[in-house]
Amino acid sequence: NAGVTQTPKFQVLKTGQSMTLQCAQDMNHNSMYWYRQDPGMGLRLIYYSASEGTTDKGEVPNGYNVSRLNKREFSLRLESAAPSQTSVYFCASSATGDAGEQYFGPGTRLTVT
Amino acid sequence: GIQVEQSPPDLILQEGANSTLRCNFSDSVNNLQWFHQNPWGQLINLFYIPSGTKQNGRLSATTVATERYSLLYISSSQTTDSGVYFCAVLYNTDKLIFGTGTRLQVFP
Numbered sequence: 001n002a003g004v005t006q007t008p009k010f011q012v013l014k015t016g017q018s019m020t021l022q023c024a025q026d027m028n029h030n031s032m033y034w035y036r037q038d039p040g041m042g043l044r045l046i047y048y049s050a051s052e053g054t055t056d057k058g059e060v061p062n063g064y065n066v067s068r069l070n071k072r073e074f075s076l077r078l079e080s081a082a083p084s085q086t087s088v089y090f091c092a093s094s095a096t097g098d099a100g101e102q103y104f105g106p107g108t109r110l111t112v113t
Numbered sequence: 114g115i116q117v118e119q120s121p122p123d124l125i126l127q128e129g130a131n132s133t134l135r136c137n138f139s140d141s142v143n144n145l146q147w148f149h150q151n152p153w154g155q156l157i158n159l160f161y162i163p164s165g166t167k168q169n170g171r172l173s174a175t176t177v178a179t180e181r182y183s184l185l186y187i188s189s190s191q192t193t194d195s196g197v198y199f200c201a202v203l204y205n206t207d208k209l210i211f212g213t214g215t216r217l218q219v220f221p
Contacts, residue, residue, distance in 0.1 A: 033209070042117075042199055042211030058208065088154060092209075101146060101161040102201075102209055107154055 002026055004105035006091050012111045013081045021076040021108050023091030031094045032074035033058075033102065034066060036087040043090060049074055081112045115140045115204045117212040124217045126190050134185040134215045136200035144203035145176050147185050150214070151196045159185070159198075190219045 007022045025032065030051050035043040035058075045058030049068040063085060065077045074093075078085060089108045094100035116139040126132055136145070147159040160167050160174040162183065167174055171190075176183040183200055197214040204210050 042201070042213050043209075044211070045208060048208075090156065101144075101158065103158060104148075104156040107156075109154075 004091055004093055004103055006089075006105040006108050008108060009106070010109050012113065013078075014113055015082060017081050018077065018079050019081065019110075020078075021089055021091075021110075022073070023075065023105060024073045025091075025093040025103075026072065027093060027095070027103070028071070029093035029095050029100075029103075030071070031096065031100060032068065033092040033094075034064070034074070034076045035090045035092065036060065036085075037090060037107075038087050046076065046089075081110075083112045086110060086112045115142070115202065115210055117200065117202055117210055119198075119200060119212040119215050121215060122213070124215060126217065126219050128191060128219055128221050130190050130219075131186070131188045132190060132217070134187070134198055134217075136183045136185070136202075136212055138181050138183075138202050140181075140204065142178070142202040142204050145178075145183050146201045146203075146209070147174055147183070148199045148201065149194075149196055150199060156199075187217075190217075192219050192221055195219050 004025045033048040034046040037043045047066040049055045052071045091105040092102040094102045118137045144163045149157045162176045164178045171188045173186045201209045201211045
């Protein structure tokens with residue numbers, strides 16, 4: 001039981017390049033989330049998916065798109081990376097969105113130059 | 114929106130000391146979690162505590178939802194306790210809002 005896994009662990013992009021961050025969970029959770037953490041700050045919600053086939057914007061969605069591929073997988077895409085998107089990205093999942101405990105992946109450290 | 118404030122922002126302890134970290138929130142919440150982010154950046158779930166008191170080894174937490182605060186107690190601190198401690202509140206169904214954290218350094 002690996003919990004929440006993320007790939008890649010590290011990535012460097014040039015401004016304007018695109019990439020997709022992958023996330024998978026093996027806990028049969030319904031809800032999945034993408035957060036970003038900037039230096040010295042707490043995490044902020046980018047997008048979430050309460051169930052397979054649904055996605056909703058969080059606090060900081062601009063510049064990102066998401067896909068809930070199936071119940072296990074939730075990807076985050078940067079279409080045209082900007083230096084302001086340099087951050088650590090965390091994926092999380094919970095059994096149910098409403099009052100469900102969230103479990104986090106190890107994070108992806110992204111640098112945009 | 115809801116405000117989540119943690120205090121103190123920084124804490125330096127010698128091994129063996131006890132400490133109390135506080136989390137205040139400005140509105141009613143559905144739930145509250147405490148996390149430890151270790152020096153490698155990994156987020157570790159400590160407590161899922163909407164109300165009441167829970168204990169896990171040297172750590173315990175108390176949430177008083179009616180007064181909108183939660184406390185995390187660390188007893189007999191160890192160097193491995195170093196890192197950043199976050200509280201996060203579940204607000205508006207499933208939006209987890211994080212506080213700014215308490216950075217703890219424990220020296221031998």
